[in-house]
């Protein structure tokens with residue numbers, strides 16, 4: 001099959017084109033550094049010719065400064081393990097950036113593969129008054145140039161038409177190989193500039209749309225205030241908008257429980273279904289509306305072009321603790337999940353800076369921790385308003401800030417000890433603002449929702465069954481401590497008792513190694529086995545059974561939450577050693593333990609109960 | 610005296626003449642992302658503390674960088690007029 005590689009600078013629309021052609025689901029967002037791995041997909045041209053397409057991380061030149069750039073260059077050179085080199089290159093470029101980036105395609109000619117230039121985002125270029133003489137460009141560069149709007153069907157038709165003929169030529173080996181260019185970057189740039197000065201003309205506008213917005217967004221003072229407001233509103237919305245949807249899900253779950261109890265014969269089977277499966281999985285699924293609202297905001301920020309601006313605004317802070325400016329984006333992705341976050345640290349050139357970023361990424365509040373926060377906050381913080389603000393939203397925001405604070409503190413400590421060394425700067429292109437592509441946006445939201453729901457099926461369901469089993473035997477047990485679960489939990493409970501954790505918490509923390517939100521489902525199963533009335537909400541059970549100091553200690557623990565096997569697996573993979581995942585686990589455990597302990601005893605001393 | 614990108618005020622335009630090669634990797638990086646001799650550069654935004662980082666308009670693109678890195682971009686000593 002014909003194999004084509006999508007090469008080009010970050011954020012020029014490669015993944016958008018890839019998704020549109022192959023029906024793939026590569027992540028698309030309006031900031032550099034979204035794609036850090038290669039991805040393969042297939043599609044067929046109208047004529048039936050089959051093509052395999054490679055989506056690659058963005059690269060500026062041919063040096064491969066950072067890991068993600070090396071992945072892309074290795075792919076093109078056929079140096080990736082188990083992958084052959086592509087037959088030809090589709091070099092993509094943001095048409096509005098042709099003046100700055102043209103030398104990149106000249107460099108890419110030196111790969112020696114048949115190559116075409118796909119000038120993408122022609123819609124934006126037209127809007128900004130940029131006209132490009134494609135014939136002149138083609139003549140000067142010496143390779144075919146095709147204009148394209150990756151996000152529109154009509155915008156891709158020229159490219160598809162062209163591929164019909166050219167694809168056949170490449171297959172038969174009759175497609176022209178490009179003439180090699182000079183190697184020296186300075187000479188290439190000079191040549192690129194002389195080409196664009198003839199082929200590209202810009203209507204000088206006083207101020208573009210993006211510039212006008214940036215005067216506010218990047219304002220040294222108002223910009224930071226705006227960033228705070230955005231984050232604040234986001235967390236408030238998560239709490240205030242989710243109520244009705246959550247009530248609906250809760251009603252559904254309790255109907256299901258009652259239905260199951262009515263149909264099934266009295267006894268163990270009913271208990272397994274009602275207390276094990278439905279209570280456990282349901283306890284986490286209730287939080288789906290909150291997760292959806294959270295991601296509705298995050299995806300909007302990602303698609304609009306705001307993310308790179310946020311990186312600019314907080315860079316001073318990053319520099320103060322010695323972090324690389326590029327670390328911001330991996331850390332931000334870690335709010336969804338530390339795994340993609342840790343992987344996107346590949347965009348950081350210096351190994352030491354990359355390592356620092358990887359080590360602190362688990363301190364960002366990932367989506368799996370939200371159910372824990374929601375549960376405990378729901379149980380102990382009244383759903384009242386402080387002025388116009390939801391009190392619960394304020395507490396959640398506070399917990400997240402605590403996580404961020406400790407991430408920065410740890411970064412500062414690591415940079416002065418373990419990962420000492422100068423860190424490089426920011427150097428990031430700020431993309432122009434774009435309205436989100438509605439379809440991509442919905443797909444992104446759907447994907448995030450499905451990840452959450454799938455985890456409920458894949459991890460939480462088996463974990464709930466397991467906990468139910470351990471809690472239900474031996475059948476003559478009358479207290480939790482006498483059950484198998486109680487015996488297992490009893491092994492670690494002595495370690496956790498000094499920080500205020502009870503036996504139920506100890507039991508729930510063990511399966512939560514698989515996924516943090518399993519702590520919530522396990523607590524649901526544990527408490528619902530002992531509970532006759534299925535209509536009592538988990539939050540009410542927790543509120544009745546825990547003291548406030550214990551609940552606060554539990555929250556403090558989850559700010560650090562060392563347990564998550566997949567995080568350590570990815571750290572092991574990305575650092576290629578056992579040392580760093582073990583170290584990360586160790587330091588997170590120590591922090592979690594002390595934070596919980598200090599919180600517990602402070603709360604006790606303050607007389608809270 | 611050599612004029613550098615870091616010497617420009619907000620909205621002031623300069624022309625790149627050369628790169629400081631003290632850190633050769635840095636100058637390659639700067640070139641690759643889109644700075645070259647002859648380009649007009651205009652700082653548009655500065656960070657809150659010490660004007661760090663800064664964002665620079667070059668050929669229609671907007672690039673954010675720290676002053677430490679911007680220092681390696683050398684400019685023609687007489688600033689050209691701001692083109693309206």
Ligand SMILES: Nc1nc2c(ncn2[C@@H]2O[C@H](COP(=O)(O)OP(=O)(O)O)[C@@H](O)[C@H]2O)c(=O)[nH]1
Pocket residue numbers: 009010011012013014015016017027028029030031032033034035058120121122123124148149150151152155303434437440
């Ligand atoms: N207006 C417009 N936006 C586009 C086009 N192609 C991509 N985008 C947007 O540009 C941003 C970057 O796209 P992405 O595919 O992630 O770029 P990549 O980094 O090269 O993979 C996203 O916000 C896309 O929605 C296009 O042709 N026109």
Ligand SMILES: [Mg+2]
Pocket residue numbers: 011014015016027028034035056057058
């Ligand atoms: Mg991409």
